[in-house]
Amino acid sequence: MCQSPDHRADRRRLLATLSSAALVAGVGLAPRSVRAAAAPMDLPPPGPRDTCPVCGMFVAKYPEWVATVLWDDGEAVHFDGAKDFFKYLDDLEKYAPGRSRDQIAGMGVTEYYGLALVAAQDALYAIGSDVLGPMGHELVPLMTEADATDYMRDHRGERLVTFGDVTGEMLTGLDAGRFE
Template identity: 75%
Template sequence: MCSHSFRPNRRRLLAYLPVAALFAGLGFRPVRADAPTIDLPPPGPRDVCPVCGMFVAQYPEWVATILWDDGEAVHFDGAKDFFKYLDNLTKYAPGRDVGQIAGMGVTEYYGLTLIDAQAAEYVIGSDVYGPMGHELVPLATALDATDFLKDHTGKARVTFAQVTREMLTDLDAGTFE
């Protein structure tokens, strides 16, 4: 029989905490395959949102980007203005059409990484505000969107294809379905 007993000390306890957290499911969440990160150029210090005119680089946690097939990158200070731009290309990008888009990304709320805008999930009506007020908050997974919806009193979870002009107008007015 062993003559000494196991006595945990602070150092040993602290050494085991990260492992325990991973086993408890508190570790980092992986980005799902259908919301891949996307490599698009970052905004420069003088890049302005074509919808609202704000300097985009001042809000790195909200950046959205469209890369055109000719290499031009257009940056936005949030997903809401990104969608407004896409909804009215004749106003914001005369002579261009969606077929010329080479890539679209939005900054994912939890990981702060740029993910494919079409694969992201979005939450509207939450208590989290972007630079332009009420925002479509991009999330990488359905689980993240569901958790965010509950944690931040969101009103609805939507996909890229479900975003409408009326939804964007309602976000500006602070009203939600």
């Protein structure tokens, strides 16, 4: 259900082209509002044998979708997309028995356009678009409001949500192709 292997390179080329065109036109690509961009995160990358604790997929096969939770004891848990990342957080008792959210040292998601790991709490998430992740309909992380506006227009997104807006019901809906 993932896009072609070349879509990562296509995203980078598109971003470079847009940046060059903006410079030629004398226009900056600054965010359109005062909302801060999601901060870059420096978290350990997944290894070739790391699997998503929610679905069991090998995470490193999908670098453009990686999400990570870093626990305060140094353990890093990786996911093949933001949807499974949120499912994990929504049910720590099931996926990380004995752990609690106050033990989390960092959380990052891979943002769509620049493919950088950014703070999960600060990202915006598009749902209901024409972009599918490794597990189908996905919460697509976006770094800035400008990115979100462009993404929603270009990929026919149904809805934008913040970290705090994500619910278990929303995640179940994504699995069923519902985007309310």
